[in-house]
Amino acid sequence: MSSYLFVLGRNPQLSHLELETVYEKKPIHKSEKCVILELDKKPDIATLGGIVKICEIVDEIHYKGKKNAFYWGLSDYDKDGYGEALRKTLQKQFVKQKLKAIYKRESERPSVVNKYRLLDAVVCDGFLAKTIAAYNPDEVVQREEKKPVNDFMIASSARLARIMINISNAQKKDVLLDPFCGVGVVLQEATLKGLRVIGIEKDSLTAKKARRNLHWLKRGNWEIIEQNSTQLADHVMECDVVVSEPYMGEFLDKIPTKKQAHRIARGLEDLYARVFEQIAIVLKKGGRIVFVLPYFKTREGDVLRVSFKHPFFERARVAYEHEGTKIGREVVVFENVK
Ligand SMILES: C[S@@+](CC[C@H](N)C(=O)[O-])C[C@H]1O[C@@H](n2cnc3c(N)ncnc32)[C@H](O)[C@@H]1O
Missing domain, CATH: 3.40.50.150 (Vaccinia Virus protein VP39)
Incomplete structure (x- = not known):
């Protein structure tokens, strides 16, 4: 069982209703920005309409890939300073590890996240998570x-x-x-x-x-x-x-x-x-x-x-x-x- 953080679309109330009906589970956390659910199976973003990103809750963010060049990004939905501090820490960490980490802007990430290895850290309502799938409007x-x-x-x-x-x-x-x-x-x-x-x-x-x-x-x-x-x-x-x-x-x-x-x-x-x-x-x-x-x-x-x-x-x-x-x-x- 893993904890998944769903970043909600433009209409949070509709997204709440959608998640409630699809998963029939009481959320661990629910707000205007996100919902956290404990699930046995990895959720599939392609089946949902009101979700922008699905992320896995983590304690720490690390790059675990084998290649030393990769894309990364950070979505800070709280804007309380923690996200910015984390971004700087990660940047320093990548330099120290001699990794070629290429920062992608938020708007570029959905098309990359589903295709290539991309490390997308998410900070939302004080939770730290890693994106596993993003809604891609272009598709x-x-x-x-x-x-x-x-x-x-x-x-x-x-x-x-x-x-x-x-x-x-x-x-x-x-x-x-x-x-x-x-x-x-x-x-x-x-x-x-x-x-x-x-x-x-x-x-x-x-x-x-x-x-x-x-x-x-x-x-x-x-x-x-x-x-x-x-x-x-x-x-x-x-x-x-x-x-x-x-x-x-x-x-x-x-x-x-x-x-x-x-x-x-x-x-x-x-x-x-x-x-x-x-x-x-x-x-x-x-x-x-x-x-x-x-x-x-x-x-x-x-x-x-x-x-x-x-x-x-x-x-x-x-x-x-x-x-x-x-x-x-x-x-x-x-x-x-x-
Ligand atoms: C807003 S559109 C429907 C959009 C549609 N639900 C979709 O998935 O794209 C409304 C449609 O209802 C049709 N319509 C209007 N009155 C109707 C009626 N009494 N019986 C059946 N269709 C009707 C119109 O011709 C129009 O194509």
Whole structure:
């Protein structure tokens, strides 16, 4: 059993929820910056969406490689002086040992850490650790760019999709349903995780694009149904989880007025209520729904939430910042407890 320190991404609350669901363990330490868990198996960063680095807790930092030239770095999340003192001590130590230690800046390290031997010391909340894997945004960007169809106007972020799928607690071979599948980012991430997926998309051209993207992955068990989700129970037998960043109303290039926001919110309440009614028919008992709900800040200074009747238990709600949009978002976790 080893202690692993997980450096959290931009939204610590979402990362906490993700780690809690994936590892089902009480942390040794938990803060806005990191979480420490004792685990039997080395965690795999590729399966997580909300984690920047995974590190192993150590008492001391040493270079243990055989070659005398190597890359190294130090991430100091505390900035209380200890990290800087450690950096100087390590530099002196390398000189004394006649090692050619090449310092890599933080931004350069993720691409190096997974490929080459790199000694990356981490100081976080007073803990000392050594990085064993780092999230590399370039890898995800490269994959997204190779995809046949990208539609930045409607596509979810691959990273958020992965976090939401993990929070849904879906297990391999489970059936995941996205009732507003767009070009299929959630479906694609779930397929890569070994889930069977069903996507519903009302717009015929978008449904075709989603099919092209899933064909391109050349794996998995998937189905895209071109339908209105308000009738999804006529086309879907059963599912284990529902994960979706749904339709959120017309595109807003300005903060809406109260009247405008009210109209959009009421329309969405009606749509979501009807879709949740259908989900209640097909979702297995105990299954989770991880859904992004919008809220609207108005020019008059009010905040309008979308609230509708449904039969599910609300387990968690976390605000999620989405750059370049006028719509506020919350990731909400519901459970079918009936
Ligand atoms: C925000 S996008 C979905 C993003 C998607 N979850 C992903 O993984 O990229 C919303 C999609 O819902 C579709 N849509 C809107 N109303 C719908 C409805 N009633 N039934 C099914 N799809 C709908 C839109 O055409 C749009 O493609």
